[in-house]
Amino acid sequence: MIVENMMKTDVITLQPSATIAEALHLLQKHRIRHIPIVDDQGQVVGIVSDRDVRDASPSIFDKDTNQVQLNHKIESIMSHPVITVHPLDFVEEIAKIFYDEAFACVPVVKNNKLVGIITEKDLLYTLIQLTGTHVQSSHIEVKVPDRPGILPEVAAYFxxxxxxxxxxxxxxYDDDQHYKTLVFRVQTMNPLPVIADLINAGFELIWPQENQGIL
Structure with missing residues (x-):
């Protein structure tokens, strides 16, 4: 799956000259956590999070605090430069960026202009789709030797x-380079017959097993 298939295209943005108060208003109104900062050409020049805005805002517990901080320009607290991705990038590559950089959001850019945004929540939803956990199914894990043709060989039993x-x-499979783990999500509420086929064929099941009280 590519980023284009999962990104949000209706993106709330601000320009660097906007105030922190404006950012706070948009974050609360639209219930979002990040706002890309763009220039007049639609190019991403920064990004602010709800935490950035919260840290820059006066404390609600200090009644004597002057609200002048909220009138500061958003460019004074935005993060920059910004790591961006392309609509045709693969989701698994983007997931690695999120993990390595500890990001919660990444702008999507095409021809140097903002065209979308992708968040941690989007990635998690995509993972649910890719693993098939969003449909009623049975889960089967099989330990197999790491050799060409093993996947269609096992799939043939289904x-x-x-x-x-x-x-x-x-x-x-663990640290053994000679084996792999195949994880199948299959549409049957009674996987016992195919599980028996796999066991009779000499394959080792990781899930389910007899000691797990399912077989």
């Missing part, structure tokens, strides 16, 4: 039972 595969994930 085909023989006419079971639809919702999603497939592949990841390393």
């Amino acid at each position: 085909g023989k039972r006419k079971i639809n595969i919702v999603s497939v994930l592949i990841y390393p």
Whole structure:
């Protein structure tokens, strides 16, 4: 999946000359956590978060505090330069940026202009879709040797039972480079017959197992 398929295109923005008070108003009105700061050409020059605005605002517990801080320009507290992504970037690459940089939001830019925004929540929702957990299904994990053709070999057992595969994930098995873990989400509420097929074929199941009280 690419960023273009999951990004929000209706983005609330401000220019650097806007005040902190304006940013606070927009954050509260639209219940958002980030506002990209753009120039007259629509290019991203900074970004502010609700935390940035909160830290720059007077304390609600100090009645004697002057509200002049809210009249400061937003450019005085915005983060810059800003890491951006392209609409055709792959979601998994963006997830790595979020993890490495500890970001909660990234602007999406095309031809040097802001065209969208992607947040942690968007990534989590996409993960739900990619893993198939948004539909009723059964979860099966199989330990397999790391060799060409192993995925269609295992998937064929679901085909023989006419079971639809919702999603497939592949990841390393512990630290053993000779094996992989195949994670299937399949549309059947009774996976026991296909599980028996896999076991009879000599495959080792990671989930479910007899000691887990499911088989």
